[in-house]
Amino acid sequence: MKIIIVGATGTMGMHLTNAFEKEHEIIRVASKGGDIEADITSTESIENMFKQVGTFDALISTAGPTYVGTWKNLTDKEFRKGVEGKMMGQINLVLIGQHYINPKGSFTLITGALTHDPQKNFANASAVNGAVEGFVRAAAIELENGIRINAVSPTVIENSPHYFPYFPGDIPVTMQQLEYGFRKSIFGANTGQVIKPY
Amino acid sequence: MKIIIVGATGTMGMHLTNAFEKEHEIIRVASKGGDIEADITSTESIENMFKQVGTFDALISTAGPTYVGTWKNLTDKEFRKGVEGKMMGQINLVLIGQHYINPKGSFTLITGALTHDPQKNFANASAVNGAVEGFVRAAAIELENGIRINAVSPTVIENSPHYFPYFPGDIPVTMQQLEYGFRKSIFGANTGQVIKPY
Numbered sequence: 001m002k003i004i005i006v007g008a009t010g011t012m013g014m015h016l017t018n019a020f021e022k023e024h025e026i027i028r029v030a031s032k033g034g035d036i037e038a039d040i041t042s043t044e045s046i047e048n049m050f051k052q053v054g055t056f057d058a059l060i061s062t063a064g065p066t067y068v069g070t071w072k073n074l075t076d077k078e079f080r081k082g083v084e085g086k087m088m089g090q091i092n093l094v095l096i097g098q099h100y101i102n103p104k105g106s107f108t109l110i111t112g113a114l115t116h117d118p119q120k121n122f123a124n125a126s127a128v129n130g131a132v133e134g135f136v137r138a139a140a141i142e143l144e145n146g147i148r149i150n151a152v153s154p155t156v157i158e159n160s161p162h163y164f165p166y167f168p169g170d171i172p173v174t175m176q177q178l179e180y181g182f183r184k185s186i187f188g189a190n191t192g193q194v195i196k197p198y
Numbered sequence: 199m200k201i202i203i204v205g206a207t208g209t210m211g212m213h214l215t216n217a218f219e220k221e222h223e224i225i226r227v228a229s230k231g232g233d234i235e236a237d238i239t240s241t242e243s244i245e246n247m248f249k250q251v252g253t254f255d256a257l258i259s260t261a262g263p264t265y266v267g268t269w270k271n272l273t274d275k276e277f278r279k280g281v282e283g284k285m286m287g288q289i290n291l292v293l294i295g296q297h298y299i300n301p302k303g304s305f306t307l308i309t310g311a312l313t314h315d316p317q318k319n320f321a322n323a324s325a326v327n328g329a330v331e332g333f334v335r336a337a338a339i340e341l342e343n344g345i346r347i348n349a350v351s352p353t354v355i356e357n358s359p360h361y362f363p364y365f366p367g368d369i370p371v372t373m374q375q376l377e378y379g380f381r382k383s384i385f386g387a388n389t390g391q392v393i394k395p396y
Binding site: 043071074075076079083087088091092095114115116118119120122123126127128129130131132133134135137138139140141142143192 | 241269272273274277281285286289290293312313314316317318320321324325326327328329330331332333335336337338339340341390
């Protein structure tokens with residue numbers, strides 16, 4: 001299977017690359033580094049990335065820039081980080097990528113528990129996660145040719161301990177649990193699901 | 199109670215104005231008409247509106263422009279209608295309005311069943327509804343001085359029969375049910391809730 005991993009140089013992307021590269025052809029996409037560089041906040045950059053990749057079977061996105069910071073500093077300006085990044089970045093990967101993906105291919109986007117379980121400093125992520133999850137359910141009934149789409153929604157992840165203090169009481173998702181969430185989406189048959197790998 | 203109704207000249211806004219104006223002071227806000235004109239896609243226009251209103255006790259938003267149309271025409275450009283309108287428009291009403299609202303005041307935003315129950319042609323609404331609902335849950339744990347925030351999430355509404363063909367099998371929410379959803383948010387004590395008035 002030819003699998004694009006967007007965010008391949010990040011904590012999640014590196015683990016997923018290692019997990020899948022033995023059995024699959026992996027195209028590592030990142031803002032810096034990787035096999036192809038792409039800026040997901042630019043539709044032109046996304047389009048160029050797909051033109052270089054050509055057809056593919058699965059796209060994994062772990063690319064989720066959002067604004068993290070105190071509520072009193074949160075204005076429209078800060079909010080745009082998540083809107084352009086984790087939200088429209090991922091949505092545009094699908095809206096554009098659907099013209100390059102093979103029949104029966106799959107898109108798997110990243111969201112997170114903050115959608116329904118907010119924590120202080122993360123209102124931007126709660127909102128844009130909710131947007132991506134709503135989009136995934138809607139896209140699932142629109143995509144044709146057997147193309148599927150799901151989101152994986154972890155809590156704070158094992159390999160990002162610097163985030164633990166922000167998520168009191170959240171049991172970290174292990175890297176293996178996270179990988180299994182993506183496996184379920186890519187190699188399973190469900191569509192329109194928000195997969196909680198815990 | 200001094201209540202701002204944003205979207206006051208629309209189907210929902212007119213019903214809610216009639217329902218609440220006997221017992222409360224209503225400030226009708228709309229893009230055209232109303233007591234004050236405001237463009238919710240402009241943070242400057244929102245700020246000007248609040249400056250004119252001064253302090254208030256509750257803000258109701260029924261303002262939800264989104265892109266409705268076939269999936270094959272849906273690109274980043276069309277998607278922005280809902281992002282700037284129903285999503286950032288309503289989010290900015292809260293981020294800016296929190297500096298004008300009285301202690302123990304409330305914000306009530308509009309979303310819709312499409313968040314979890316998609317229909318063809320409405321992917322933009324599913325996404326931006328999800329964003330507003332995620333934001334509402336996060337804002338509820340950040341707002342101070344007893345200020346509350348909820349969303350009301352109806353299905354297709356009784357007085358918009360031109361939408362019925364797009365929502366096969368959905369039982370329309372009556373205008374009275376919708377009104378009760380807003381009553382629960384404004385006059386009740388809950389916060390961070392997505393109220394389904396059916």
